[in-house]
Amino acid sequence: MPKTDVPGTGRIPEHPLRWWTELPLIVLVYAAYSAGRLLARGDVAGAVDNGIGILRAEQFLRLDAESPLNRLFTAHAWIGVPADFWYASLHYLVTPAVLIWLFRSRAVHYRAARAWLMISTMIGLVGFTLMPTCPPRLLSAGHGFVDTMAQYSGYGWWGAEASAPRGLGGMTNQYAAMPSLHVGWALWCGVMLWRHGRSPLMRVAAVGYPLITTLVVMGTANHYFFDAVAGGVVMGIGLLLVRPVRRLAEPVMARLRARFAGGSGVSSATESSVSGASSATDSSIVSGECQTSTGERLPRQRKHSAGPGAEPSAGPAEAADSAAAPAR
Numbered sequence: 001m002p003k004t005d006v007p008g009t010g011r012i013p014e015h016p017l018r019w020w021t022e023l024p025l026i027v028l029v030y031a032a033y034s035a036g037r038l039l040a041r042g043d044v045a046g047a048v049d050n051g052i053g054i055l056r057a058e059q060f061l062r063l064d065a066e067s068p069l070n071r072l073f074t075a076h077a078w079i080g081v082p083a084d085f086w087y088a089s090l091h092y093l094v095t096p097a098v099l100i101w102l103f104r105s106r107a108v109h110y111r112a113a114r115a116w117l118m119i120s121t122m123i124g125l126v127g128f129t130l131m132p133t134c135p136p137r138l139l140s141a142g143h144g145f146v147d148t149m150a151q152y153s154g155y156g157w158w159g160a161e162a163s164a165p166r167g168l169g170g171m172t173n174q175y176a177a178m179p180s181l182h183v184g185w186a187l188w189c190g191v192m193l194w195r196h197g198r199s200p201l202m203r204v205a206a207v208g209y210p211l212i213t214t215l216v217v218m219g220t221a222n223h224y225f226f227d228a229v230a231g232g233v234v235m236g237i238g239l240l241l242v243r244p245v246r247r248l249a250e251p252v253m254a255r256l257r258a259r260f261a262g263g264s265g266v267s268s269a270t271e272s273s274v275s276g277a278s279s280a281t282d283s284s285i286v287s288g289e290c291q292t293s294t295g296e297r298l299p300r301q302r303k304h305s306a307g308p309g310a311e312p313s314a315g316p317a318e319a320a321d322s323a324a325a326p327a328r
Helices: 019-039 044-061 066-075 077-105 107-130 181-196 200-219 225-261 263-283 316-324
Strands: none
Touching: 044 225, 066 077, 066 200, 077 107, 077 181, 077 200, 107 181, 107 225, 181 200, 181 225, 200 225
């Protein structure tokens, strides 16, 4: 029987998890995010201005960590090539893997974690729309950045257009740099691994994965330091919105469940559960202030027949004697 909201507790009603409902929901949200990301390309000149503005602000504050990191990744292929593979693949592999792990092994935490990830992703889409930003690798050569994805493209499947496979650069928005959801999603994965992982290796991965991802997105010249910070801020805002958004969405989800599950079937199942609970309560035996569970009997306790005026049934010893007597 599904758990229901208990008045005064502030709990959100929970329902059984089903992979065939979860998977289409995640695919739908990601498809909407990808489509919106493409539509929010913005003005190229404005994106370049935003990128230069971010870089100058970092330089003024001496926080332009992407500049020395990019020089390091460019000069040493043994650092730059693994970093490019990290940027091009783990973002799309680790996050779904953590979601599946939560769904299978930590189901009680899965709904809130999934809601947090989706809400933050949608906030990131708003950021791409309002502030298209040219990444460091697309700035003019005078700013000193080298596109490591293009430099080491012979090692992987990507070309000179971010991490998109060769020939598919038109399917991505290269000016969706602010905020960095590579960092945001990695931070989400780190929090999930730290909170729900049990082994020391999980704790190491929880810290290492978002930290290395932050270094990678800057060293490959795909993001500024402020992009990475904005990715963390977006995840923080998304976390604060999880409970109110889930409360607003619950009536809609309840109607959808009732529609697809069939109202009569759900009602009959609920009534059956309630009647079963009532009969279980009625059949329990109360003696003084001690209530036994259903079917449990106290030592030497006699059962009484349901009929009015019926005689008490025989005790255990008498029942044994009666059973031993031959039938007439």
